[in-house]
Amino acid sequence: MPLFGTDGVRGLANGALTADLALSLAQATAVVLGQGRSAEARRAQGRRAKAVIARDPRISGQFLGAAVSAGLASSGVDVYDAGVIPTPALAFLVNDFDADFGIMISASHNPAPDNGIKIFARGGVKLPDIVERRIEEHLEQPKLQPTGADVGRIARFADAEDRYLLHLLGTLPARLDGLHVIIDCANGAAAGVSPQLFADAGATVTVIGAEPDGLNINEGVGSTHLDHLARAVVEHGADVGIAHDGDADRCLAVDANGRIIDGDQIMAILATAMKDRGLLADDTLVATVMSNLGLLLAMEEHGISVVQTAVGDRYVLEEMNRSGFSLGGEQSGHVIMSDHATTGDGLLTGLQIVGEMARTGKTLAELADVMTVYPQIMINVPGVDKARVDDEGVQAAVAAAESALGDTGRVLLRPSGTEPLVRVMVEAADDDTARAHAERLADVVKERLAL
Secondary structure, eight states: OOSOBTTBEEEEBTTTBOHHHHHHHHHHHHHHHTTSHHHHHHHHTTOOEEEEEEEOSOTHHHHHHHHHHHHHHTTTEEEEEEEEOOHHHHHHHHHHTTOSEEEEEOOTTSOTTEEEEEEEETTTEEOOHHHHHHHHHHTTSOOOOOOGGGSOOEEEOTTHHHHHHHHHHTTOSSOOTTOEEEEEOTTTGGGGTHHHHHHHTTOEEEEESOOOOSSOTTSSOSTTOOHHHHHHHHHHTOSEEEEOOTTSOOOEEEETTSOEEOHHHHHHHHHHHHHHTTOSGGGEEEEETTSOHHHHHHHHHTTOEEEEEOSSHHHHHHHHHHHTOSEEEOTTSOEEETTTOSSOOHHHHHHHHHHHHHHHOOOHHHHHTTSOOOOEEEEEEESBOGGGTTOHHHHHHHHHHHHHHGGGOEEEEEEOSSSSEEEEEEEOSSHHHHHHHHHHHHHHHHHHTBO
């Protein structure tokens, strides 16, 4: 079974993800990513390869970070430890600092007992599958073992936050003076930087979920638990709420009425704004097959093409990089703005949303009206052979549902990438219609694909 999942290596800290594994991964990464042409040029000048590491505030990040640092330094890599910062900050610093690679220790929106290791190549980009496989192969091969003066050094990256904040402020379309923003930091990596960012941009800031203790990350707060933020926005009479996840690579929002604005609506707002300002490359947005039908229809109405990819922000990013597109993302709030970032950046996304409110003078509700969200029903069907989704009976049922829905709905059957189940998704103009078709299709899948 592959060690790397859709977003790095993830598991129960000190269970599946041990200090030994973290050290070995760091050593293997040093072999694969620490010996490129830039590193060779450095060595020719008597310098070593260099890497930036960072973590979210989970308590397990302390020992995993120490293991990663030890693995890199023992392989002759100089380590610059940025401490607790968001994942997109780490990606930015790898590029800005001209590092050979970076390692982020985080399990994103997962609960506190979990942790993960995400690796970024030179330039701050996520690794393609082939490079991840090479790192896995090197886990069982000889490691680099320099001695004496050739071992790596470990130093604190003292101005990491300042570099990142200045970069983000430079992207702002308009100052946020006069706007009241409530920020939910998920008791995660955004707690030390997101409130400062919005305050420096001119907003009045109220903060929740910004008391990380190493154990409370994502616990009842953040982008996966929006009720607290929605109540706070209404109670404080704020203009907008911004929610991050544990490592702040996601952003969801709440308007002044407490209504949740998801990733599809955020992309619709940003895509139309960027097109109006001549900043949307090829007038194209990249989204996944799970994006709401309302987004597709809204983009068509505004003359914006939509390229759809498999589920996962890495696939969105791959398509953006391959074709030179400037905006893409997922319904979950992973939004990538390639003119300013190499990965999803929740702080950048939130800043651009509120910046667009300031630039246009519109409320978030008015901006979000650019698209109508179609009811979307998802049913997971377990205990089936997910490899047989092309079954004739299943496909006939899908075709019948698509015919009945016409242009007012959409059907998607997708085998899970990690579990023995099939996901049935139906969108329609009303909830009852979507649910009826989804339940009917789920019954067919259960019957036809039973193990």
